[in-house]
Amino acid sequence: MCRRSIRRWRSSGGLIARIVAATAVGSLAGLGVFSLTQVTSRILFVVTGGVVGAVTVLAVQWYRRLAQLTEVKVSIPQLSELTFAVNNDSRQVAWRMFVETVTRVSTQPLVGDEGVVREALTSMYGLFGTARETLKAARPSAPVPGGQTVEYLAITMLNRELRPFLSQWHPRLREFERAHPDSPESAWPDNAACRAELQRVQHAIHDYAIGSARLAGVREPEPLVRYVPAPRPSDGRTAGGTMPAAGSGPGAR
Incomplete structure (x- = not known):
């Protein structure tokens, strides 16, 4: 709730700033038009035409720079x-996805019995x-023929990696916590299996994070991302870990 309030406040602050800027620009434009009306009509047409031409060129250049697509x-x-x-817009989205992904507990490896699975699951949610x-x-x-969008990469990460993992393991851990409120997490029978699957998902998310960084224009993102090794073959994915349960998981909220 607090984060949503902060985001709304920031959004409102940005809107107010844009309104103030637009009002100032409009006032200056009105003052300029008033000043131009004090000169002869011939000069007025010349000056007005020149201003409109300059503004048009600048607007076209700004639009092209903003909308120009780059192949990556x-x-x-x-x-x-x-x-x-x-x-530029999609680079901003990719940058936000990269920052959110690499600064969370969900992407930090849990070595052996270290760390808390509950924290990782909450972070993934x-x-x-x-x-x-x-x-x-x-x-x-x-949409561009032959090219994918940033949304495709982000949504694929959510639906292929995060959603199935959370749909399977979050209800299991929550059931254990409710049935054994005083027991340590290490007593959970599925603790080892969950950690192995968590490591696999973290390894996959690492690859998506690197992809988002490259789309955002980060030249060398690898040093910024803590690498999570792939689990050993013996740790393989458990049955049922690839598809979410019906009506459950983060997408059902």
């Missing part, structure tokens, strides 16, 4: 190599919600 190729093991078409809100707030990217 990203290689993600789960998706192979994909070609993306990004502009937060990542899912924040990523969804980021995508909802952004304008959809224009």
Whole structure:
């Protein structure tokens, strides 16, 4: 609730700033028009035409710079190599996704019995919600033949990695916590299996984070992301870990 309030406050503050800026620009424009009306009609037409021409050129250049699409190729093991078409808006979305992904507990490896699975699951729920809100707030990217969008990468990460994991393991851990409120997490029978699957998901999210960084224009993102090794083959995914239960998981909220 607090984060939503802060986001709303920031959004309101940005709107107020834009209104104030627009009012100031409008006032200056009105003053300029008034000043021009004090000169002869011939000079008025010349000056007005020159101003309109200059403003038009600047507006066109600004629009082209904002809307210009750049082709970026990203290689993600789960998706192979994909070609993306990004502009300034989509780079901002990719940057937000990258920051949200690499600064959470959900992407930090839990070695052996260290760390708390509950914290990682809660962090992943937060990542899912924040990523969804980021995508909802952004304008959809224009589709380009032969190219993918930033939304595709983010939504694929949510639906292919986060949603199935949370749908399977969050209810199990919650059931154990309710049935054994005083027991340590290490007493949970599924603790080892959950940690192995968590490591697999963290490894996958690492690859998505690197992809988002490249779309955002980060030249060398690897040093910024803590690498999570892939689980050993013996730790493989448990049955039922690939599809979410009906009516459960973060997407059902």
